[in-house]
Amino acid sequence: MNRAIRIILILSIAFIAGCYYDNEERLYPKQSSPCDDTIVTFSGTVTQILQPCLSCHATSSTAGGGYFLQNYSDVQKYVISGQLMNSLNHIGGHDMPLGGGKLLDCEIAQIQKWIDNKSPNN
Ligand code: HEC
Known part of the structure; x- marks a missing residue:
């Protein structure tokens, strides 16, 4: 050659x-790229994902039927009752966001991961 x-x-x-x-x-x-749920925090991840829900569920709003998702303690209440994940997974007839499609699978998985981690206020 x-x-x-x-x-x-x-x-x-x-x-x-x-x-x-x-x-x-x-x-x-x-x-x-695959859903990244390695680091999920309340302040960095969960509040961002639930941001659109505040149009009805902010503490100052009456549009959310008296369910508030603005503060950690509010969110925690519906984590413990199971209502948060049921509403996101469209189980039980209170499908959220109301009138909209489900959140992204990745977003739901990230919230589930945070709950699996004992839903810390981090
Ligand atoms: C357009 C307004 C609106 C938006 C946006 C909305 N919700 Fe709601 N939500 C409501 C109303 C009204 C109720 C009370 C009636 C009912 O339970 O269906 C409710 C009820 C709930 C409940 C209690 C359900 C139960 O078991 O009784 C949860 C949990 C909830 N919403 C979570 C969310 C989450 C999480 C989001 C964002 C992904 C969201 N909502 C977005 C209006 C809204």
Whole structure:
């Protein structure tokens, strides 16, 4: 094999490897990465996910039928009763968010993980 062919061969391998990398990026974009529930906290995760619920369930609101989800102690009440997860999983007839679709599977899984961790006020 002469030198020129060898260089072309090496360059094409590098080129093909480069293309493969590009394709992999495209095949597995960030959005479809697995749900990350390694670190879930009340202040950082749960309150963010429940933010849209506050349009009805804020302490100042009457639209949520007297159920409040603004503070840790409020949320904790419905964790213990099971109503929070039932409402999110659309079990028991009080499907939440009211009039909207379910939250993302990942969001529900993150809240479940926080509950499995004994729902700390962190
Ligand atoms: C458009 C207003 C509205 C939104 C948005 C909303 N809710 Fe509600 N929610 C209500 C009303 C009204 C009730 C009381 C009637 C009922 O239980 O169906 C209620 C009841 C509940 C209850 C008590 C259910 C039971 O077992 O009696 C929970 C828990 C709850 N909501 C959680 C949530 C969560 C979590 C979200 C956000 C993902 C949310 N809600 C979004 C209006 C809303």
